[in-house]
Amino acid sequence: MDLNEKLGILADAAKYDVSCSSSGGTRKNKNGVGDSHACGICHTWADDGRCVSLLKILLSNECIYDCVYCINRSSNDVPRASFTAEEVIELTMNFYRRNYIEGLFLSSAVLKNPSHTMELMLEIVKKLRTQHKFFGYIHIKAIPGADERLINEAGMYVDRMSVNIELPSDKGLEVLAPQKPKKALLKPMHQISNKIIESKENKRLFKKSESFVPAGQSTQLIVGATPDKDLSILKLSEALYSNFNLKRVYYSAFVPTVTDPRLPALIKPPLLREHRLYQADWLLRFYGFEADELLSKTNPNFNPELDPKADWALRNLHLFPIEVNSAEYEMLLRVPGIGVKSAQRIIAARRVGRLTFDNLKRIGVVLKRAGHFVTCQGKTYESYSSNEAIVKDSLISAKLQPKSKKSVAGQMSLFSFVNDSEADESLSEFLLTESPSNSRQWLSYFNQPQDGRLLLSDIHL
Numbered sequence: 001m002d003l004n005e006k007l008g009i010l011a012d013a014a015k016y017d018v019s020c021s022s023s024g025g026t027r028k029n030k031n032g033v034g035d036s037h038a039c040g041i042c043h044t045w046a047d048d049g050r051c052v053s054l055l056k057i058l059l060s061n062e063c064i065y066d067c068v069y070c071i072n073r074s075s076n077d078v079p080r081a082s083f084t085a086e087e088v089i090e091l092t093m094n095f096y097r098r099n100y101i102e103g104l105f106l107s108s109a110v111l112k113n114p115s116h117t118m119e120l121m122l123e124i125v126k127k128l129r130t131q132h133k134f135f136g137y138i139h140i141k142a143i144p145g146a147d148e149r150l151i152n153e154a155g156m157y158v159d160r161m162s163v164n165i166e167l168p169s170d171k172g173l174e175v176l177a178p179q180k181p182k183k184a185l186l187k188p189m190h191q192i193s194n195k196i197i198e199s200k201e202n203k204r205l206f207k208k209s210e211s212f213v214p215a216g217q218s219t220q221l222i223v224g225a226t227p228d229k230d231l232s233i234l235k236l237s238e239a240l241y242s243n244f245n246l247k248r249v250y251y252s253a254f255v256p257t258v259t260d261p262r263l264p265a266l267i268k269p270p271l272l273r274e275h276r277l278y279q280a281d282w283l284l285r286f287y288g289f290e291a292d293e294l295l296s297k298t299n300p301n302f303n304p305e306l307d308p309k310a311d312w313a314l315r316n317l318h319l320f321p322i323e324v325n326s327a328e329y330e331m332l333l334r335v336p337g338i339g340v341k342s343a344q345r346i347i348a349a350r351r352v353g354r355l356t357f358d359n360l361k362r363i364g365v366v367l368k369r370a371g372h373f374v375t376c377q378g379k380t381y382e383s384y385s386s387n388e389a390i391v392k393d394s395l396i397s398a399k400l401q402p403k404s405k406k407s408v409a410g411q412m413s414l415f416s417f418v419n420d421s422e423a424d425e426s427l428s429e430f431l432l433t434e435s436p437s438n439s440r441q442w443l444s445y446f447n448q449p450q451d452g453r454l455l456l457s458d459i460h461l
């Protein structure tokens with residue numbers, strides 16, 4: 001099989017990394033230019049807003065495992081291929097030199113055994129860094145069950161590593177991925193987490209010490225392949241963030257590519273659930289919410305009509321309205337229509353004067369939403385209501401328009417910093433309110449790195 005054929009198979013197999021912002025398109029080339037259906041290069045965003053491209057491939061799809069939900073499972077009849085280490089290196093360097101890509105995302109099925117697969121991945125990243133002096137971004141998967149030494153060594157050459165837990169519960173793994181017990185998945189995560197901490201400590205003491213996975217580790221959870229509720233998924237994410245110091249948990253709506261009586265009879269991926277989980281994940285990481293506040297045993301799934309923050313506020317109307325001129329920062333963050341940056345700006349602006357609704361608007365607060373939850377100098381907003389049904393209707397119908405820079409042009413004032421940031425809270429708030437049809441587009445926003453490095457919007461099955 002020639003390299004082109006392998007590339008076709010193994011880039012196609014990687015397309016099920018559904019959270020990649022460029023995956024999932026179906027538009028084909030009709031005698032024109034470009035083809036969104038073709039896979040192999042995905043795009044992600046750097047923190048300065050640049051769109052960067054990564055070669056996204058599997059090393060192999062010849063899997064010895066038989067995970068029920070996976071298109072590459074050993075019992076599935078699909079074309080199979082494996083790259084050699086030299087082929088992956090050649091593709092990466094050639095594509096890089098032609099300016100097609102700026103980095104590599106390399107995943108793999110389990111070829112022969114976990115250590116053999118990991119050894120090949122190690123060989124690739126080691127040679128890229130040491131022989132070919134490739135300093136672009138590299139993200140690889142750590143293969144659960146592989147020799148610890150191989151994972152440790154690979155971590156010295158890559159920017160990011162991830163281990164996909166995939167199914168949120170032990171029961172789910174037992175039924176759908178019996179060869180991958182949760183313990184085996186958590187072991188390398190634990191190992192990577194410890195090595196990252198150790199490397200940071202070494203770096204603090206000795207500046208020249210080697211970095212280990214400097215862009216952190218991530219994981220993926222598949223949503224909808226098992227009967228697990230949103231609450232269990234979110235609680236698992238919460239535990240992963242706190243126990244393994246994960247950079248990101250990705251949620252991937254289950255794509256029904258294979259039929260099996262053990263799988264749910266889904267016609268299409270549950271994208272709305274995936275979207276709600278991303279919104280809630282954002283609330284856990286940046287808004288101080290806990291999983292148990294957003295969902296409960298009696299209410300274990302997200303409201304399809306409302307984003308999780310609005311849903312929480314509606315269930316806690318007794319806590320509102322709050323006075324923006326005196327409320328705690330943590331409480332401001334809980335108001336629908338107020339994002340992290342808006343809350344910070346409110347705190348800063350309060351130091352020099354008392355705020356009015358007009359000021360809030362200029363700061364970037366979305367009053368169509370926030371108006372039901374705040375007062376300014378004791379006054380309520382014009383559309384304020386304490387009636388739950390009216391507030392709910394208003395939250396559902398409020399459409400947030402991205403702000404036009406023109407609208408805040410003019411003389412500089414205390415509030416003119418509303419213009420300053422491309423990625424202001426209005427975008428994150430937009431993310432929390434926009435319809436799920438745009439989730440793919442806006443998921444890319446999540447991939448802005450927090451440490452100045454490129455992050456990948458990757459998810460592997």
Ligand code: SF4
Pocket residue numbers: 063064065066067070071072073074108109110177461
């Ligand atoms: S999920 Fe991974 S390990 Fe399981 S069958 Fe697919 S490629 Fe193999």
